[in-house]
Amino acid sequence: MLDVCLLGTGGMMPLPFRFLTSLYLRYNGSVLLIDCGEGTQVALRKKGLSPYPIGAICFTHFHGDHISGLPGLLLSMGNAGRTEKLRLYGPRGLQRVVSMLRVVAPELPFEVECNEFAGETADFEVNGYHVHAFKVNHNVPCYGYAVSIDRLGKFSPERAKEEGIPLGFWNRLQHGETITDGDRVYTPEMVVGPARKGLKVTYVTDTRPTESMVENAKGADLFICEGMYGPVDVPPNFREKKHMLMSEACEIARDAGVPALWLTHFSPAEMHPQDHEEALRAIFPGTVVPKDGISTELNFIDE
Amino acid sequence: MLDVCLLGTGGMMPLPFRFLTSLYLRYNGSVLLIDCGEGTQVALRKKGLSPYPIGAICFTHFHGDHISGLPGLLLSMGNAGRTEKLRLYGPRGLQRVVSMLRVVAPELPFEVECNEFAGETADFEVNGYHVHAFKVNHNVPCYGYAVSIDRLGKFSPERAKEEGIPLGFWNRLQHGETITDGDRVYTPEMVVGPARKGLKVTYVTDTRPTESMVENAKGADLFICEGMYGPVDVPPNFREKKHMLMSEACEIARDAGVPALWLTHFSPAEMHPQDHEEALRAIFPGTVVPKDGISTELNFIDE
Numbered sequence: 001m002l003d004v005c006l007l008g009t010g011g012m013m014p015l016p017f018r019f020l021t022s023l024y025l026r027y028n029g030s031v032l033l034i035d036c037g038e039g040t041q042v043a044l045r046k047k048g049l050s051p052y053p054i055g056a057i058c059f060t061h062f063h064g065d066h067i068s069g070l071p072g073l074l075l076s077m078g079n080a081g082r083t084e085k086l087r088l089y090g091p092r093g094l095q096r097v098v099s100m101l102r103v104v105a106p107e108l109p110f111e112v113e114c115n116e117f118a119g120e121t122a123d124f125e126v127n128g129y130h131v132h133a134f135k136v137n138h139n140v141p142c143y144g145y146a147v148s149i150d151r152l153g154k155f156s157p158e159r160a161k162e163e164g165i166p167l168g169f170w171n172r173l174q175h176g177e178t179i180t181d182g183d184r185v186y187t188p189e190m191v192v193g194p195a196r197k198g199l200k201v202t203y204v205t206d207t208r209p210t211e212s213m214v215e216n217a218k219g220a221d222l223f224i225c226e227g228m229y230g231p232v233d234v235p236p237n238f239r240e241k242k243h244m245l246m247s248e249a250c251e252i253a254r255d256a257g258v259p260a261l262w263l264t265h266f267s268p269a270e271m272h273p274q275d276h277e278e279a280l281r282a283i284f285p286g287t288v289v290p291k292d293g294i295s296t297e298l299n300f301i302d303e
Numbered sequence: 304m305l306d307v308c309l310l311g312t313g314g315m316m317p318l319p320f321r322f323l324t325s326l327y328l329r330y331n332g333s334v335l336l337i338d339c340g341e342g343t344q345v346a347l348r349k350k351g352l353s354p355y356p357i358g359a360i361c362f363t364h365f366h367g368d369h370i371s372g373l374p375g376l377l378l379s380m381g382n383a384g385r386t387e388k389l390r391l392y393g394p395r396g397l398q399r400v401v402s403m404l405r406v407v408a409p410e411l412p413f414e415v416e417c418n419e420f421a422g423e424t425a426d427f428e429v430n431g432y433h434v435h436a437f438k439v440n441h442n443v444p445c446y447g448y449a450v451s452i453d454r455l456g457k458f459s460p461e462r463a464k465e466e467g468i469p470l471g472f473w474n475r476l477q478h479g480e481t482i483t484d485g486d487r488v489y490t491p492e493m494v495v496g497p498a499r500k501g502l503k504v505t506y507v508t509d510t511r512p513t514e515s516m517v518e519n520a521k522g523a524d525l526f527i528c529e530g531m532y533g534p535v536d537v538p539p540n541f542r543e544k545k546h547m548l549m550s551e552a553c554e555i556a557r558d559a560g561v562p563a564l565w566l567t568h569f570s571p572a573e574m575h576p577q578d579h580e581e582a583l584r585a586i587f588p589g590t591v592v593p594k595d596g597i598s599t600e601l602n603f604i605d606e
Binding site for chain 2: 012013039041046063064065068071072075079096097100101103105
C-alpha cells in the first residue's frame with residue numbers, strides 16, 4: 001500500500017487557506033516528500049502526520065515556494081531528536097542551496113546528505129522507492145518525478161515444495177537471489193513468476209507542457225500536475241513565466257491515459273479553483289481539482 | 304496613533320493554530336516589523352494586513368523561528384511589484400544571513416539594506432520610529448527593542464499671532480527649526496511648549512531575565528515579552544536554553560511598572576497558555592496571555 005497525500009495545493013506564496021504544493025508518499029513505513037515550501041511542516045501537522053518517518057525529500061527546483069520550508073523542517077526534526085540520516089535529491093546546485101539555507105539551522109543531530117543530478121533524466125532508489133527524475137521546461141532547471149514501487153513476482157509455495165527447497169531460502173529466492181546449497185542450485189525462476197504491476201505516481205510542477213511529462217505519466221496510477229491558472233484571469237505572460245493552464249494539464253493526462261489527475265500549484269489569485277472542475281472533466285474525465293490535504297491509498301492489484 | 308498587532312505567539316516552530324512570534328507596528332502609514340519566522344507572511348494575510356507598507360524589519364537574532372520567513376516575504380513583496388527600499392536591522396552578521404537566505408530570492412525589484420549593530424545597545428531612527436536595541440541574554444547575540452514615537456511640544460497659535468509670526472513658518476517652528484526672516488529671528492521656544500509624552504512599546508524574546516529588560520520596559524505603554532513556559536511541563540534545562548517562564552516575565556513587568564504585558568513565544572508543548580492567565584495576574588495584574596493576532600491602538604494622551 002502506498003499512501004499519497006497532497007499537503008498543499010498552492011503556488012508562489014502560502015495563503016491562510018492554502019499551503020504550498022508538497023507531496024507526501026508513505027510506503028512500508030518510510031516517507032518520501034517532494035518539495036517543501038514555507039509552511040510545509042505546518043501542513044504536515046495539520047494532517048496529523050509526523051515529520052519523523054521522512055527518509056528522503058526530492059526537490060523539483062529551487063524557487064522559494066518549493067524549498068524555503070526546508071530549514072524550519074530540519075530544525076523541527078532536530079528538536080524532535082532525530083538521528084537518522086536524511087537524504088535530499090534535486091538538480092545540480094542542491095548542496096549549495098541547502099548549505100546556504102542552513103545558515104539558520106547550522107547544527108543538527110543528524111546527517112543531511114545531498115544528492116544532485118543533471119541531464120535529461122536521473123534514476124535512483126531510496127527506501128524502496130524507485131525514483132525517475134525527468135527534465136521539464138521551467139525558467140530554471142526543473143524536474144518532474146515518477147515514483148514507482150515495484151512488485152515482486154508471485155512466489156509459488158507449491159513449486160518450492162515440489163523442488164524440495166528448504167523454507168529458509170524462500171524469501172531470498174523471491175527477492176531474486178540464486179542460492180547454492182551443497183551440490184544443489186536454486187534459482188528464482190524455479191519458484192517466482194514474472195514481476196507484477198507495481199504502483200506509480202507522477203508529480204510535475206512549474207513547467208510548460210512537455211513530451212517528457214506525457215511519457216512519464218504513462219502507466220501512473222495517479223498523475224499530479226500543475227494547473228496554475230483556470231480559464232479566467234490568466235496573466236498574458238504565463239507562457240514566458242513557464243507555467244501551465246489547468247486545461248493543458250488535463251490534455252496531458254488524457255494523452256498519457258492515466259486513470260486520475262490531481263491538479264495543484266494554483267495561483268494565489270485563483271480563489272475558487274474547484275469551480276472549474278466540471279468544465280475540465282470535459283477534457284479529461286478523471287480530473288480532480290483538490291483542496292489541501294487530499295489523500296488516497298494506492299494498492300497492488302490482487303492477481 | 305500607533306497600531307500594534309502581535310501576529311503570532313509561538314516559539315520554536317509554527318503550528319497549525321499558532322504562528323511564530325512577530326510584532327507588527329504601524330505609525331503614520333509606515334510599518335515596522337520585528338522578527339519574521341516561517342509563516343509570518345501568512346499571519347499578515349490572515350489579519351488582512353498588507354506587507355506593502357512594511358518599511359523596516361528588525362530581527363532580535365538569527366534563530367530560524369525568528370528569520371526563516373524572510374525569503375518568502377521578500378519574494379511576495381517582489382511579486383506585488385514593490386520598488387521601495389526595505390531596511391533590515393539586526394545584530395552583527397545580518398548581511399551574511401540575509402544574503403545566504405536570499406539564495407532562493409536572489410532577484411528582487413527593490414533594494415534590501417542591511418543595518419548591523421553590536422555592543423550593549425544601539426539606537427536608530429527609521430520612518431518616524433525611534434528604535435533602541437539592547438542586548439539580552441540568549442545563547443547567540445540577541446537584542447530586545449524599545450520602539451518609541453516622540454511627540455512634539457504643543458504649538459501655541461495665540462503666542463504665534465502675538466509674535467506676528469507668518470503662518471508659513473508655524474510648522475517648521477513646531478518641528479524645531481529656527482527661522483531668520485529679514486532682521487527677525489523666530490525660535491521654537493517662542494511658540495512651542497516642552498516635548499510631550501510619546502508612545503513606547505518594548506519587545507523582548509529569547510532570553511533569561513536581565514536588568515536591561517527592566518530598564519527598557521520602564522515607561523512603555525505596552526511590554527511584550529517571552530513567556531515560553533507556564534507553571535507545568537517546564538523542561539529542566541530551560542535556563543541553559545536561555546528561555547523564560549511566564550512568571551519571570553510577569554516579575555519584570557511588575558518591576559518596570561508598565562501598564563500592560565503581553566506574553567508570547569509559547570512552547571509548542573504548551574497547548575493552552577491562556578489557562579495560566581489568572582494565576583499570573585497575581586504576580587502582575589496587567590498580564591495578558593494573548594492569542595495570535597491580538598491588536599491594540601496606542602494613542603497620545605490628550606493634554
